[in-house]
Amino acid sequence: MTVGQATDPGFRRLDAIRRIMPLVVALGTLLIGGYFMVSTAPGHIPDIWAHVYRIVSITNGDIVARPVDSKSYLHGTTGNVGGYVDWEWIDYSQRYFDGYDPAVVLTDTITVQDASGADVPCNNAAINFPVAYLPQLIGFLIGKWCGFSPDVTYYLAESLMLLTYAGCMAIAVWSLRKWRILIGLTMLCPLLLVRSSFAISADSFTQALAFLLSCMVFATLYRRVSLRYCVACGVVSVMLAMCKFTYMPLILLTLVIPWLQQGLRGHVDGRLADADGSSPAVVSTPVRTSWWRSPSFAVLAVCDAVAVVWVAVWMRATGWFVTTPMIVSFEEMTERKHSLLTDPGTMILAVRSIVTAVVTAKANLDRPLDSMLIRSCWILMTAMLVVLVVACAMRVLDKYRIVLLWGSTVLIFGIILLTYVAFWLQYTPTGATVVDGMQHRYFLPLGVLGMLVAAESIRAIIGRLPIHYA
Secondary structure (H helix, E strand, O other): OOHHHHOOHHHHHHHHHHHHHHHHHHHHHHHHHHHHHHHOOOOOOOOHHHHHHHHHHHHOOOOOOEEOOOOEOOOOOOOOEEEEEEHHHHHHHHHHOOOOOOOOEOHHHOOOEOOOEEEEEOHHHHOOOHHHHHHHHHHHHHHHHHOOOHHHHHHHHHHHHHHHHHHHHHHHHHHOOOOHHHHHHHHOOHHHHOOOOOOOOHHHHHHHHHHHHHHHHHHOOOOOOOHHHHHHHHHHHHHHHHHOHHHHHHHHHHHHHHHHHHOOOOOOOHHHOOOOOOOOOOOOOOOOOOHHHOHHHHHHHHHHHHHHHHHHHHHHHOOOOOOOOOOOOHHHHHHHHHHHHHOHHHHHHHHHHHHHHHHHOOOHHHOHHHHHHHHHHHHHHHHHHHHHHHHHHOOOOOHHHHHHHHHHHHHHHHHHHHHHHHHHHHOOOOOOOOOOOOOHHHOHHHHHHHHHHHHHHHHHHHHOOOOOOO
16 A cells, blocks of 8 residues: 555555455355355255265265166166165155256166165266365265254255355455455355355355465465465365366466466555555565476475376266266267267367357256356456457566466366367267257356456556566
């Protein structure tokens, strides 16, 4: 904060808000997310029964899914996988099934059972590693050990997820030295909280970790961080990779942290004052040793390597089944994957199907609201790209921001396109000319990262920052 700003009541108020923003975000998340939690009836979360079956089967020892003969409305053919689920949870899903989630088991198809439970399918959740359900899994384990009813356990798991999500958001905002108010308000957007803040789903913990990692990386643009901080970033990246492999590319952002640290300058520039009223960065003289030889880079590189190896091992262990065999069988998926890599005609077909899905904002089950939100997400991503291109054309970004912002942008678009490819492989019916299965919720974990990219670009354009090529 400059001398003039220090005496300005408006800047002082903004600075005060900025300081308490982590608490505001935590409390706001608990209040808004809590409202959505109590107002959302059991069973009204996407793929809820598949996630519940998966979590319960994990508590019963089925860490890796195995073949089952039973079926559900979504998995109504052969090739199903799942695990052993207690009867109380099978009965609970039957009691609350009202047609919303077709992953509920068809009890008359159960062939392997005993007095305690039965084998049920959950293909679309079976690929998820237990870390993806860590908060909810703890709730289910507590409920199992304490003998709670399914109703109590269900809401206990949601409550633990909400507390975990709120804690991650508070830490994410606290780590930032810039954009605290902007990112805090973004995190409190109801669209981001309506389900992902509490839902019994792999999406919830994934989104929390994606937001946390995005903020922790961007924070290193403005503050010196310790080796311990880098270790924390590495742990978060490994956990994120274990949640959903499609978001694993985000872990690459951690590798630029040591280099960004060398971009810090030993001066205070009033023009670097935060747009949200916070103090300008006071930074240290950059270390003269090569950034790739620093202990922090070694730690982050090892963590990323662990994440990559783990995902490779897990995908190999779960690569023998598909998410929806009733729509695309394992044999069809294998043939598509092979053709995609070897046949130019198949590549062109896949690209055409993806482009058509993007242009038409094709949504799963052709839901109008979902389609509108998907189109809105693409418009926002395009706007982010445009302001970044303008900032680069005006030469108002230093080389550190250019690498971080362009790297983030490539990852955002790449992850979304990777998601479309996954749906083309495993969810789009044979003969279809457009990729099916996309939902707006797959864009949400990238929302904070996209906002940070846009904010840095717009600030540079408005402030016309000088170029610092060291």
